[in-house]
Amino acid sequence: xxxxxxxxxGPAYARVAAAIRRLVLxxxxxxxxxxxxxxxxxxxxxxxxxxxxxxxxELRDGGYAVSRQGSGTRSALPPSRGGTRGDAxxxxxxxxxAADGSDLLDLAHAAPEAPAEVRRAYDAAxxxxxxxxxxxxxxxxxxxxxxxxxADRLTARGLPTLPAQVLVTAGAQHAFTLVLQLAxxxxxxxxxxxxxxxxxxxxxxxxxxxxxxxPLAADGWDLGAVAAAVRQTAPRLAYLMPxxxxxxxxxxTDAERRELGAVLTRSRxxxxxxxxxxxxxxxxxxxPPLATHLPDDLTVTVGSASKTLWGGLRVGWARASTALIRRxxxxxxxxxxxxAVVEQLAVTELLGxxxxxxxxxxxxxxxxxxxxxxxxxRRLPTWRTRVPAGGLVLWCDLxxxxxxxxxxxxxxxxxxxxxxxxxxxxxxxxRWLRLPYTHPADVIEPxxxxxxxxxxxxxxxxxxxxxxVDAVA
Ligand SMILES: Cc1ncc(COP(=O)(O)O)c(C=O)c1O
Numbered sequence: 001x002x003x004x005x006x007x008x009x010g011p012a013y014a015r016v017a018a019a020i021r022r023l024v025l026x027x028x029x030x031x032x033x034x035x036x037x038x039x040x041x042x043x044x045x046x047x048x049x050x051x052x053x054x055x056x057x058e059l060r061d062g063g064y065a066v067s068r069q070g071s072g073t074r075s076a077l078p079p080s081r082g083g084t085r086g087d088a089x090x091x092x093x094x095x096x097x098a099a100d101g102s103d104l105l106d107l108a109h110a111a112p113e114a115p116a117e118v119r120r121a122y123d124a125a126x127x128x129x130x131x132x133x134x135x136x137x138x139x140x141x142x143x144x145x146x147x148x149x150x151a152d153r154l155t156a157r158g159l160p161t162l163p164a165q166v167l168v169t170a171g172a173q174h175a176f177t178l179v180l181q182l183a184x185x186x187x188x189x190x191x192x193x194x195x196x197x198x199x200x201x202x203x204x205x206x207x208x209x210x211x212x213x214x215p216l217a218a219d220g221w222d223l224g225a226v227a228a229a230v231r232q233t234a235p236r237l238a239y240l241m242p243x244x245x246x247x248x249x250x251x252x253t254d255a256e257r258r259e260l261g262a263v264l265t266r267s268r269x270x271x272x273x274x275x276x277x278x279x280x281x282x283x284x285x286x287x288p289p290l291a292t293h294l295p296d297d298l299t300v301t302v303g304s305a306s307k308t309l310w311g312g313l314r315v316g317w318a319r320a321s322t323a324l325i326r327r328x329x330x331x332x333x334x335x336x337x338x339x340a341v342v343e344q345l346a347v348t349e350l351l352g353x354x355x356x357x358x359x360x361x362x363x364x365x366x367x368x369x370x371x372x373x374x375x376x377x378r379r380l381p382t383w384r385t386r387v388p389a390g391g392l393v394l395w396c397d398l399x400x401x402x403x404x405x406x407x408x409x410x411x412x413x414x415x416x417x418x419x420x421x422x423x424x425x426x427x428x429x430x431r432w433l434r435l436p437y438t439h440p441a442d443v444i445e446p447x448x449x450x451x452x453x454x455x456x457x458x459x460x461x462x463x464x465x466x467x468x469v470d471a472v473a
């Protein structure tokens with residue numbers, strides 16, 4: 001994997017191979033691109049032709065290049081990344097929520113605390129509970145009033161939805177795994193943005209499916225790349241986050257949504273649209289849901305109360321055609337029989353008052369985002385990041401492939417981080433770090449001070465010296 005980049009001083013062929021591999025994994029070298037001829041690359045890099053031959057051999061052995069008679073050597077990705085994260089074949093799982101009992105400041109997760117409304121909603125839910133106690137308490141599809149509240153919210157956002165088109169789940173991740181269980185089998189391909197949400201990659205691996213990464217451009221969706229990936233790999237499923245994409249924070253424009261919709265509709269690709277962060281717009285309106293450009297029978301929109309309100313509620317939903325919702329509910333019944341009634345009552349209450357509560361939630365997040373941007377500009381001015389228009393995180397270009405080492409150093413300075421490679425297929429993004437702005441501003445300043453010290457520690461020993469990628473690019 002990319003974190004295993006041979007240090008300077010390793011064999012030249014291995015460094016050339018590692019550099020090209022990173023270009024492929026970072027998405028800077030699109031799949032199926034013809035690599036330069038051996039003689040040509042040797043001359044460009046000032047190395048011997050044998051070095052390039054050995055580098056290409058290594059890339060082929062690892063699945064990062066294929067050679068075909070007449071079409072030269074072309075970039076590729078290994079068919080499966082079994083073992084780099086948890087999967088059905090028994091690799092070690094990344095368990096981000098593991099409680100390790102440490103007192104590190106958690107910058108690895110992007111989950112804000114509950115607003116005051118959550119406590120009040122639980123009080124209201126308990127008052128309503130007696131109405132439900134005479135019933136069985138089992139609601140496989142969800143409490144009718146919550147299904148209606150979710151449908152109303154989606155309808156108000158421009159996606160007409162009936163309560164029967166909603167399945168209440170234990171969060172968006174649960175909803176996504178139900179779709180995987182329903183629709184994918186071992187070896188199926190699932191198109192994902194690169195980078196993407198790590199738990200989605202984990203779930204795809206555990207179902208024995210293979211993630212097909214499509215690189216995001218610096219400022220949005222590369223529609224040509226999506227179309228090419230759909231054409232070339234015929235994915236069984238696509239998993240997309242057009243609304244404050246995690247980790248880049250990107251928001252798809254209306255035009256991008258239209259084109260994504262057109263590509264996926266033409267290919268009849270079953271699409272999961274993850275809208276977990278959609279309500280956290282900080283700088284302006286969000287275009288209508290991607291699902292408005294997709295057929296109902298091939299689209300599952302998943303949403304959640306986790307980030308808008310509180311992760312501890314464990315309430316999310318799937319929205320699709322009624323037929324698809326029924327099939328997802330049947331899958332769900334083999335796992336669990338429904339969500340807890342009190343939490344569903346609380347979320348119903350919270351959704352009813354969401355328009356009143358959101359301005360304060362957004363204002364606080366805006367303050368935190370700006371505090372983090374300000375602290376980074378002062379203390380780590382070489383890092384580069386786009387200002388996200390919403391969501392919960394900054395995606396920072398560190399300028400050098402030191403993310404994994406920075407995570408280790410940061411722990412020694414009291415900070416828990418998630419390294420960039422968590423967000424990429426097969427360990428891409430060693431130059432990148434995701435930083436949440438979910439902590440109050442007075443926590444952010446000392447946290448960035450600690451990050452600055454950790455970054456100095458890892459770059460002091462040459463970690464920020466020229467990346468061989470740049471020599472090849
Ligand atoms: C994009 C995205 N999808 C899904 C989830 C999981 O949400 P839930 O808590 O609803 O399962 C998260 C949480 O970080 C997320 O960022």
